[in-house]
Amino acid sequence: MRNHVRERRGEADLSQADLAAAVGVTRQTINAIERDRYDPSIELAFKLADFFDCRIEDLFDPELDG
Amino acid sequence: MSDRGSTGTGRLAKVRRYRRLMYACIGVGVGGFIVAAEFDYPLAGLVVYWAGILGSLAVWKGTSVTLYDERDLDLERRASLLTLQIAGVVGLLAMTTHVVVDQMPSVDVPEEFVGGFLTISALFIVYGVVYTAIRYRR
Numbered sequence: 578m579r580n581h582v583r584e585r586r587g588e589a590d591l592s593q594a595d596l597a598a599a600v601g602v603t604r605q606t607i608n609a610i611e612r613d614r615y616d617p618s619i620e621l622a623f624k625l626a627d628f629f630d631c632r633i634e635d636l637f638d639p640e641l642d643g
Numbered sequence: 644m645s646d647r648g649s650t651g652t653g654r655l656a657k658v659r660r661y662r663r664l665m666y667a668c669i670g671v672g673v674g675g676f677i678v679a680a681e682f683d684y685p686l687a688g689l690v691v692y693w694a695g696i697l698g699s700l701a702v703w704k705g706t707s708v709t710l711y712d713e714r715d716l717d718l719e720r721r722a723s724l725l726t727l728q729i730a731g732v733v734g735l736l737a738m739t740t741h742v743v744v745d746q747m748p749s750v751d752v753p754e755e756f757v758g759g760f761l762t763i764s765a766l767f768i769v770y771g772v773v774y775t776a777i778r779y780r781r
Contacts, residue, residue: 594654594655597654597655597709598654601709601712602709602712602713602714603658603709603710603711603712603714603715604655604658605714606712606713606714609714615714615717617713618713620713621713
């Protein structure tokens, strides 16, 4: 599943470690999500969307998969 | 406990420090056991071993930073599944080989081979019990 976490994080001028701390995961998990190597749980997806103040659909796009 | 006040890099350094501490505890425990057993003090080695394991658990549970998260669990699940699949293939091959070799009058099946086969079988029995228990709880 493709996502826009890296772009959103860049716009917010945050490091992966900052974002990881904010949503309670490790930096490696944020890195894996940004590289489309890990699809987060619903709970984490909600936390990320809440953090960036957007909808989950704005952050994750299953249509772009592949 | 919360670590929200820390900056990302500060938190990252903490994560690394605590992870290293956890691995060090396990290393000291395992290394201590091996050394103590080598010098014929196996009970003292066991004490060191358990101190290392409990120390590692204390670091893991005692810190406010996230050392392991949902991705680590996902990796563990995948690794466990793959391990079980490999064990399944090895078990099937071992069973087939055992039956074929057992039919040959001039060949004796080594006890180690039978022991290995029984171990894999026991692993699958445990898996079946755990799977059933989890399924009924969900």
